[in-house]
Amino acid sequence: MPDFGANDLDAYWMPFTPNRRFKANPRLLAAAKGMHYATPDGRQILDATSGLWCVNAGHGREAITQAIRKQAGEMDYAPSFNLGHPLAFSFASRLVQVTPKGLDRIFFTNSGSESVDTALKIALAYHRARGKGTKTRLIGRERGYHGVGFGGISVGGIPKNRMYFGSLLTGVDHLPHTHGIAENLFSQGLPVHGAHLADDLERIVALHDASNIAAVIVEPVAGSTGVLVPPEGYLQKLRAICDRHDILLIFDEVITGFGRVGAPFAADRFGVTPDLLCMAKGLTNAAVPAGAVAASTAIYETMLDGADAPIELFHGYTYSGHPLACAAGLATLEIYQGEGLFDRALALEPYWRAAVHSLRDARHVIDIRDFGLIAGIELSPRPGAPTARAMEAFEAAFDRGLLIRVTGDIIALSPPLIIEQGQIDQVVETIRTVLAAVE
Numbered sequence: 001m002p003d004f005g006a007n008d009l010d011a012y013w014m015p016f017t018p019n020r021r022f023k024a025n026p027r028l029l030a031a032a033k034g035m036h037y038a039t040p041d042g043r044q045i046l047d048a049t050s051g052l053w054c055v056n057a058g059h060g061r062e063a064i065t066q067a068i069r070k071q072a073g074e075m076d077y078a079p080s081f082n083l084g085h086p087l088a089f090s091f092a093s094r095l096v097q098v099t100p101k102g103l104d105r106i107f108f109t110n111s112g113s114e115s116v117d118t119a120l121k122i123a124l125a126y127h128r129a130r131g132k133g134t135k136t137r138l139i140g141r142e143r144g145y146h147g148v149g150f151g152g153i154s155v156g157g158i159p160k161n162r163m164y165f166g167s168l169l170t171g172v173d174h175l176p177h178t179h180g181i182a183e184n185l186f187s188q189g190l191p192v193h194g195a196h197l198a199d200d201l202e203r204i205v206a207l208h209d210a211s212n213i214a215a216v217i218v219e220p221v222a223g224s225t226g227v228l229v230p231p232e233g234y235l236q237k238l239r240a241i242c243d244r245h246d247i248l249l250i251f252d253e254v255i256t257g258f259g260r261v262g263a264p265f266a267a268d269r270f271g272v273t274p275d276l277l278c279m280a281k282g283l284t285n286a287a288v289p290a291g292a293v294a295a296s297t298a299i300y301e302t303m304l305d306g307a308d309a310p311i312e313l314f315h316g317y318t319y320s321g322h323p324l325a326c327a328a329g330l331a332t333l334e335i336y337q338g339e340g341l342f343d344r345a346l347a348l349e350p351y352w353r354a355a356v357h358s359l360r361d362a363r364h365v366i367d368i369r370d371f372g373l374i375a376g377i378e379l380s381p382r383p384g385a386p387t388a389r390a391m392e393a394f395e396a397a398f399d400r401g402l403l404i405r406v407t408g409d410i411i412a413l414s415p416p417l418i419i420e421q422g423q424i425d426q427v428v429e430t431i432r433t434v435l436a437a438v439e
């Protein structure tokens, strides 16, 4: 590693980070293997968040490293417009064996944000290509997180991610989020109450008329906003209403994909198939930045052959289907499948659930939510204090050798799918200790 000094802290404008607070006491990561990071001075940090919900197969997987190295030696880069390289086609073919049935066309991007903007644009272009060009309105959800592109923050519903950035896309509505129903507190798995909130889509349809609405986008389980698990039957209702009104349903599975919820995708676990599915993160085990949108054949073919079809999609990225990403992605899929990691996540779910819900009596805890290998632990707010309790818990946990994630007053957990039961116990006990010490 090059020499790193205190002066080196200045130039890097860190994303989604209070820079001054971080730089006053920088917490750095220098190496990673399996379930652990290591700090520059060699301290081991148990990773309970898979980096940023992305290193699903655990860190430093040799097969992925080798695949990247091999590909970099053979061909560093290939343009993806009017040219191709075999690995991109192989990766797409291999990927559609994992995506939900019917979603068998893959458009490559480089991130979750790009996947979201791509899916929104495909939805609009699809309607136009079949002569329904008035269907342009987009519907997101309060507290939704769909990355940081202008499309993503327009359909997203996290106030601070939107309020500094102008007027955003016009023609966007938001469904209510599904959080805050008192009877659902401390639900294990899917909450029972709240499926009726999907009916709000009918209100929006009545307001604008379905002939003007293109798509609805939701995270099946909202992650970054603090782990909001959908009420039983909610996603099924959304699907039915979309079908009734010829509205596309987009699932943003950037977090929930690749085993995170104990199935290849949340769509599989819930038995609800969207028309477009956004992915990233676990796609390459985060070893190379990559994302993708899976589309139905009907959408793909309409774009090529519809009444007003443009024949090609006027959209794409210099790095769509990057050779290193495809190499990493193919190796990643082999690990998921070879080690049965999606099934492993499902098998671990009951242990995980019992462990995280044992924090119910821990200090400051006002709600706990879980699904698959995700959990959200909500702490009572501390109005007026400069820093949320959860942020202090994050710092204290790191100093005790545990990486957790914080969003507002919520601790979010999403460990690599290779986690062992003993490590789950360690995660929970460290959080309990840390919460006892936070004021």
Ligand code: PMP
Binding pocket: 110, 111, 112, 113, 114, 116, 145, 146, 147, 148, 219, 223, 224, 252, 253, 254, 255, 280, 281
């Ligand atoms: N959608 C969802 C549901 C996400 O959780 C994220 C990232 N946390 C994104 C989109 C954006 O992904 P990226 O940061 O790779 O742009």
